[in-house]
Amino acid sequence: MTIIFDLFAQILQMALVLLAAPLLIGFVRKVKAHLLRRQGPPIVQPWRDLLRLLRKETVLAENASWFYRAAPYFIFATTWVAASLTPTFENGLMFSWAADLIAIIALLGSARFLLALAGMDVGTSFGGIGSSREAMFGSLAEPATIMIVFTVSLVAGSTQLSEIASYMLAHSELRVSVGMALIALLIVAIAENGRVPVDNPATHLELTMVHEAMILEYSGRHLALIELASALKLLLYISLIDCMFFPWGMAPHGAGVVEMATGGVAFVFKLAVAGVLLAVFETSTAKMRVFRVPDFLGAGLMLGLLATLLVFVTRSL
Amino acid sequence: MPLYLALVCVGGLIGVSSLPIYKRETAGVAELIYRLCLGISALLFVAAIIPRGANALDLTLPLGLPWIGMRLHLDALTAFFLAVVNLGGATASVYAIGYGAHVSNPVRVAAFYAAFLAGMNLVVLAADAYTFLVAWEFMSLASWALVLTHHHDAENRRASYIYLLMASFGALALLMAFGVLGGVSGAYDFASIREAPRDSWQTGLVLALVLLGAGSKAGLAPLHVWLPLAHPAAPSHVSALMSGVMTKVAIYGFIRIVFDLLGPPAFWWSIEPMTFGAISAVIAILFATLQSDLKKLLAYSTIENIGVIFIGLGLSLAFKANGMLVPAAVAFSAALFHIFNHSLFKSLLFFGAGAVLTATGERNIERLGGLIHSMPKTAFLFLGGCFAIAALPPLNGFVSEWLMFQAILLSPTMPQWILKLLVPAVGVALALSAALGASCYVRAYGVAFLGRPRSDEAREAKEVDQWSLGAMSFLLGLSLTAGLLPGFFIDTISPVAKAFIGGRMPAQNEVGWLSIAPVAESRSSYNGMLVFVLIVASAWAARWLIYKYWSGATRRAPAWDCGYIEPSTATQYTGSSFAQPIRRTLGVIAFSARERLDMPLPGETRAARFSVQIQDRIFNFLYLPITSAVARISNWLNALNFLSIQEYLGLVFAALVLLLVGVAR
Amino acid sequence: MEHLSLDIAQLLAGALVLVSFMLLYQDRLQGLINIFALHAFVLTLSVAWQAYIQHAPHLYVTAGIALIFKALVIPISLRTIIKRLRIHRTVEMIGGVGVTMLIGIFLTALSLVVMLPATASADPLAREDIAFALAIVLLGLLMMVTRRNAVSQIIGFMSLENGLILAAAGANGMPLVVEISVAFSVLIAFIIIGVFLFRIRERFDTVDLYHLDRVRGERN
Numbered sequence A: 001m002t003i004i005f006d007l008f009a010q011i012l013q014m015a016l017v018l019l020a021a022p023l024l025i026g027f028v029r030k031v032k033a034h035l036l037r038r039q040g041p042p043i044v045q046p047w048r049d050l051l052r053l054l055r056k057e058t059v060l061a062e063n064a065s066w067f068y069r070a071a072p073y074f075i076f077a078t079t080w081v082a083a084s085l086t087p088t089f090e091n092g093l094m095f096s097w098a099a100d101l102i103a104i105i106a107l108l109g110s111a112r113f114l115l116a117l118a119g120m121d122v123g124t125s126f127g128g129i130g131s132s133r134e135a136m137f138g139s140l141a142e143p144a145t146i147m148i149v150f151t152v153s154l155v156a157g158s159t160q161l162s163e164i165a166s167y168m169l170a171h172s173e174l175r176v177s178v179g180m181a182l183i184a185l186l187i188v189a190i191a192e193n194g195r196v197p198v199d200n201p202a203t204h205l206e207l208t209m210v211h212e213a214m215i216l217e218y219s220g221r222h223l224a225l226i227e228l229a230s231a232l233k234l235l236l237y238i239s240l241i242d243c244m245f246f247p248w249g250m251a252p253h254g255a256g257v258v259e260m261a262t263g264g265v266a267f268v269f270k271l272a273v274a275g276v277l278l279a280v281f282e283t284s285t286a287k288m289r290v291f292r293v294p295d296f297l298g299a300g301l302m303l304g305l306l307a308t309l310l311v312f313v314t315r316s317l
Numbered sequence B: 001m002p003l004y005l006a007l008v009c010v011g012g013l014i015g016v017s018s019l020p021i022y023k024r025e026t027a028g029v030a031e032l033i034y035r036l037c038l039g040i041s042a043l044l045f046v047a048a049i050i051p052r053g054a055n056a057l058d059l060t061l062p063l064g065l066p067w068i069g070m071r072l073h074l075d076a077l078t079a080f081f082l083a084v085v086n087l088g089g090a091t092a093s094v095y096a097i098g099y100g101a102h103v104s105n106p107v108r109v110a111a112f113y114a115a116f117l118a119g120m121n122l123v124v125l126a127a128d129a130y131t132f133l134v135a136w137e138f139m140s141l142a143s144w145a146l147v148l149t150h151h152h153d154a155e156n157r158r159a160s161y162i163y164l165l166m167a168s169f170g171a172l173a174l175l176m177a178f179g180v181l182g183g184v185s186g187a188y189d190f191a192s193i194r195e196a197p198r199d200s201w202q203t204g205l206v207l208a209l210v211l212l213g214a215g216s217k218a219g220l221a222p223l224h225v226w227l228p229l230a231h232p233a234a235p236s237h238v239s240a241l242m243s244g245v246m247t248k249v250a251i252y253g254f255i256r257i258v259f260d261l262l263g264p265p266a267f268w269w270s271i272e273p274m275t276f277g278a279i280s281a282v283i284a285i286l287f288a289t290l291q292s293d294l295k296k297l298l299a300y301s302t303i304e305n306i307g308v309i310f311i312g313l314g315l316s317l318a319f320k321a322n323g324m325l326v327p328a329a330v331a332f333s334a335a336l337f338h339i340f341n342h343s344l345f346k347s348l349l350f351f352g353a354g355a356v357l358t359a360t361g362e363r364n365i366e367r368l369g370g371l372i373h374s375m376p377k378t379a380f381l382f383l384g385g386c387f388a389i390a391a392l393p394p395l396n397g398f399v400s401e402w403l404m405f406q407a408i409l410l411s412p413t414m415p416q417w418i419l420k421l422l423v424p425a426v427g428v429a430l431a432l433s434a435a436l437g438a439s440c441y442v443r444a445y446g447v448a449f450l451g452r453p454r455s456d457e458a459r460e461a462k463e464v465d466q467w468s469l470g471a472m473s474f475l476l477g478l479s480l481t482a483g484l485l486p487g488f489f490i491d492t493i494s495p496v497a498k499a500f501i502g503g504r505m506p507a508q509n510e511v512g513w514l515s516i517a518p519v520a521e522s523r524s525s526y527n528g529m530l531v532f533v534l535i536v537a538s539a540w541a542a543r544w545l546i547y548k549y550w551s552g553a554t555r556r557a558p559a560w561d562c563g564y565i566e567p568s569t570a571t572q573y574t575g576s577s578f579a580q581p582i583r584r585t586l587g588v589i590a591f592s593a594r595e596r597l598d599m600p601l602p603g604e605t606r607a608a609r610f611s612v613q614i615q616d617r618i619f620n621f622l623y624l625p626i627t628s629a630v631a632r633i634s635n636w637l638n639a640l641n642f643l644s645i646q647e648y649l650g651l652v653f654a655a656l657v658l659l660l661v662g663v664a665r
Numbered sequence C: 001m002e003h004l005s006l007d008i009a010q011l012l013a014g015a016l017v018l019v020s021f022m023l024l025y026q027d028r029l030q031g032l033i034n035i036f037a038l039h040a041f042v043l044t045l046s047v048a049w050q051a052y053i054q055h056a057p058h059l060y061v062t063a064g065i066a067l068i069f070k071a072l073v074i075p076i077s078l079r080t081i082i083k084r085l086r087i088h089r090t091v092e093m094i095g096g097v098g099v100t101m102l103i104g105i106f107l108t109a110l111s112l113v114v115m116l117p118a119t120a121s122a123d124p125l126a127r128e129d130i131a132f133a134l135a136i137v138l139l140g141l142l143m144m145v146t147r148r149n150a151v152s153q154i155i156g157f158m159s160l161e162n163g164l165i166l167a168a169a170g171a172n173g174m175p176l177v178v179e180i181s182v183a184f185s186v187l188i189a190f191i192i193i194g195v196f197l198f199r200i201r202e203r204f205d206t207v208d209l210y211h212l213d214r215v216r217g218e219r220n
Helices: A002-035 A045-055 A066-084 A101-121 A125-156 A161-170 A176-192 A220-245 A257-284 A290-314 B002-017 B027-049 B076-102 B106-125 B129-150 B154-182 B190-195 B200-218 B227-233 B236-261 B267-290 B294-321 B325-360 B376-389 B396-409 B417-448 B466-484 B486-501 B528-549 B575-591 B617-642 B645-664 C002-025 C029-054 C057-084 C097-118 C124-146 C150-170 C176-204 C209-216
Strands: A058-061 B057-061 B070-074 B554-557 B594-598 B609-613
Touching (some): A002 A045, A002 A066, A002 A257, A045 A220, A058 A066, A066 A220, A066 B376, A101 A125, A101 A161, A101 A220, A101 B376, A101 B396, A125 A161, A125 A176, A125 A290, A125 B396, A125 B417, A125 B575, A161 A220, A176 A220, A176 A290, A220 A257, A290 B417, A290 B575, A290 C002, B002 B027, B002 B057, B002 B070, B002 B106, B027 B076, B070 B106, B076 B106, B076 B236, B076 B466, B076 B486, B106 B129, B106 B236, B129 B154, B129 B227, B129 B236, B154 B190, B154 B227, B154 B236, B200 B236, B227 B236, B227 B294, B236 B294, B236 B325, B236 B486, B267 B575, B294 B325, B294 B396, B294 B417, B325 B376, B325 B396, B325 B466, B376 B417, B376 B466, B396 B417, B417 B575, B417 C097, B466 B528, C002 C029, C002 C124, C002 C150, C029 C057, C029 C150, C057 C150, C097 C124
Parallel strands (some): A058 B554
Antiparallel strands (some): B057 B070, B594 B609
C-alpha cells in the first residue's frame, strides 16, 4: 500500500514539474511585462506555444544527421528525470535514491553535452558559436556547482537531496559557508538558465548568441521539446535552491494527503516568489558582454571554493 | 595453477613475437600474430579471473639474480591489473586484425606488439626488483620500437627520442628507488623488501623516486611531455595500448611500491600524488581542449585521467594514514575503478581515431567534419566513448568520478591542516577537469564528426572493417555495463582494497535495486540502471506520444542560419574557434596563450593574418634549463675527448687512488 | 537564542570578508568607493551586533563612528575628490584578477587555519570573528600590494583598518580610547593623503604611483 502511495507521489511529482515549468516561464514573463508597464501575454501562453509547435511540421536541415533528430528527446528526458528526482512538495520521493545531488548536476551536464553537440550538427556558424560559448560557461558553472554541493552536503552530512532538506529543516542555523553557497548557487542558476546578465531569453534572434543560437535550426516538435527542457531546467534550479536552503513547508516522507497539499501550496508559493525576484532582477540589470561572463561565473566558483574551504577548516578544529 | 597458465601465456607471447624470424615478410603473418595475441590475451584474462582463494600465489624460477632467482606472484592487485592489461590487449588485437594491414611495415609492428604485451604482463607478475625492472625496460623498449613505426617522419623520430630519454630517466629513478628499498644487503625480492625496516628519510626518498619513475611513465605532469608526442606517433591500436594500458602498468608500479612495499603510510605521502595529480588533470585537459590533432588530444586527455587516478590514490593514502579505513577503501576503489574505466573508453576512442585515420588519412580535426554521415557506426561508437570519458551519467566514467567526489566529501575530519587546504583545492581541480573534459569532447566530436565535411577526404570516407567495429562495440558495451551495474565491478575490486588498505567498502550487492552506496545509503547513493531506464523510457514515451497525438511530419529543407547559409564549409565553426573562449579565459594563465592579429592597412593587398601562440610553460621553465645545462656541461666535458694518452692514464690512475683512499677510510 | 546570536555575528563577519573580496575584484574607482561604503556599513552592523550581545554600550559608539566617518563622510568626500581630479571614470588595469582572487582565498583559509587552533580556548563568540578579521586585514594588504592607483591603495588601507576594528570589537573589552584613536588616525591619514593627492596632481598631472616611481628615478 505504501509502495503504491509512494509511486503515486513520484508520478505526481513528475507530472507536476512538467505542468508547472512552462507556467513558471509564463509567470516570469508576465511579471516582467507588468514591471515594464505592459500587459504581457497570459501565463498559459508558453503552453499554447508548445502545443502549437508540437502540431507543426518539423523542418530539418538537409544535412541534419540521426543525432540531430534523436538529441531533443534525450535532452528533454534527461532534464525531466533530473527534475523529477528533486524534491518539490514532498521529501523522500520514491526514486530519489537513484541519483543524489552530484548525479543530478551531472545529468544536467549530460543534457548540456547533447545540446551543445546538436548545435554543431548542421554546420552553421551560429550553432558553433552557441555551442562554444555554452561549453565555456558550462566548464566554469559545473565546478562552481560541485563546490556548492560540497559545502551543503558537508554541512548536512549527505549528498542525498532529501536528507539535506530534512537536515536543513531540523537545524535552522545561519552559517557563513551556507550563505556563500547560496549566493554562488544564485549566480550559477542565472548563468545556467541563460537569464539576463548572461544571456537574454526574451530575444529570439542571433543577438543573444548562446542558447538561442544553438537551437537556431530546430523547429516543430524538436524545438518544443528543447524549450520544455529549458523550462524544466529553470524549475529544477529553483527547486534545488528551495530544497537546499528554504525547505520549509515541504511534506515529510510518507505524509498524508493534507500535508502533501500544504507542501504543494508552499512549493507554488516559493516558485512565485522566485519568479517575481527573477523578473525584478532581470528588468533591473543589463546583459553583460560575453567575455565578462567568465568573471561573473568565476565569482561563483570562488565563492563556492571559499565556502568549501570554510567548511573544511572549521570542521573539527 | 593460474600463475603457471599466466607464465606459459607470457612465454607464448614472446614466442609469437619471434614468429617473423621464421616466416619472412608476408601479409598473412601480421594477422596470424594478432590472432594468436588475441587468444593468449584472452587466456591471460581468464588466468586473472580464476578464483584463487585469499592467498597470493608464488613461483620462483632459476633465472635472474642468482641469489633470489626470478620471482613471480599473483595476488589480488596483480590479478586486477592482469585483467585490465589483457582486456585491453585482447580488444586491441581484435582491432588490429582489421586495422593492422593499413600500417606500414605490418609484420614488424605485429612482432613488437606481441613483445610489448609480454613485457606489460611480466611487469605485473614480477615479484622481485630485478625481474620487475627488466620487464619494465622490456616494455619500454618494445613500445619505443612501436613509436618508431613511421620513422620516415622527422617529428616521429624526435618523439621517439624524447620518449626513450624519459623512459630511461624513469627506469633510472625506479632503479634507485629499489636500491634504497633493498638496502645494502641486496634483498631485492618483494617479500624481504616488505619486511625491512626503514628510516623516514629513506621512505621520503623512495616516494620521490617512485613518483619520478612511475609518474614519468604514467605521464604525470610535469613529466608528461613525452606522452602527447609518443602515443599518437604509434599506430592506433598501439596508441590505445600505450594510453589505455601501459600508463596503468606504471600506476601498478606506484601502487605496488607505495601501498605494499613501503609499509604503513604517513599522511604527508599523500601530498605529492594529490598535488601533481591535480595539476596534471587541469593542465592536461586544457591542452587537450586546444589540440586539433585528434590523437594528440586523446593523449593529453590520458594525462588528465592519470591525474584523476593519482588524486584518488593520494586521498586513499591520506585516509589510510589517519586510520580511516572505509574512506580509504572508497578512494582506492574509485582510483582502481577509474583505471579500469579509462582503459575501456580510452582504447575505444583511440580505435575510433584510428578508424577515422584509415577512412580519411587525417588526424587533424580541422580537416574533418560530417563523418557521422559517411561513418555512422564509428560515429555512434565514438559518441559513446566521448560520453563515457566526459564523466556523464549513465556511463561508467561518471561512476568513478562520483566515487572520487564521495571520497573527498569524507575527508574534512582529517586533522592535518595542510590536507584541509589541499583537499578542497584538489576537489575544485577535479570538478574543473571533469567540466573541461566535457567541453573538450564536445569540441572533438562536434568538429570531427558533426557539421559539414571540411575536406574531400572527409566527404568520401568509408565505414571501417567489421573487426574494428566489433572491438569498439565490445568496449562500448562493457563501458555501458560498468556504468549501469557499477556495484558488481566495485565488489570485484574490493578484495584488492581489502588486501592493500585493510578496510573495504560495504558490499554493493546487498544494496537494493542494483544501486551503489559507498558508505551508507542515507549518505549517498546512485543507481545508473534506474537513471538509464528512466531516461530511455521517457525519451521513448515522448516520441511515441508526439507521433501519436500531434505531428510526426518532417520535411527536409536547406539550413536556415538566419536567412542564408554560406556554401563554403570554411564558414563553419572550427576547432580553434570553438576553443577560443576557453583559450581566452583560462589559457592566458595556463600557457600564456597570445593572439596576434596582423591587419593590413587600407590599400595594402596582402591578406590579414591571425595567429595564436601557445607555450607549454612547464616545458619552458623546467626542461629547457635542464637541456641547456646538459648541453653546457657536455660542451665543457668535450675537452676530455682530446687528451693525450698520458693524461688519460693519469685520470685512470687518479680514480684508482681515490677509490683506494675511500676503501682505506 | 545563544546559538542564533553567534550565527548572526559570524554571518556578518563572513559578509565583511566577502565585501573585501568585492573590493579586491572591483576595478572602477567609483564602484570601489561604493563598495567601501558597504564595507563600512557591514562593519557597523557587525560591531553593533557585538555591542548588543555583549551588552557593551561603548561598542555602539564605535559602530557610530564607523557609520558616520567610514560609511558616509569618507566615501562622500573621496567621491568629490575623484570628481574634482576627474578620475571618477577611471578603470584600473588589474593584472590577473583570477590569480589575485585565488591568493585571497588562500589567505582566508590560511588565517582560519592559523587562528582557530590558536584561539581554541577563547570565547566561541570571538574565535571565528578574529579569524575573519585577520583575513580582512590580509586581504586589505593584498589589495594595497596589487593596486597602483593611490585612491584604491587608500581604500585598501582603510579596509585593513576595518578588519582591526572588527577584531577589537570581537575581543571583549578593548578600551574605547584605542578605538577612537584608531578611527581618528584613519581620518587624519585620509586628510593628509587627500591633500597629497592634490599636490601630486598639481605637480605631475597623475595619481598613478607608477609615474611617481619614475619621478623618483626608480624606473625609467
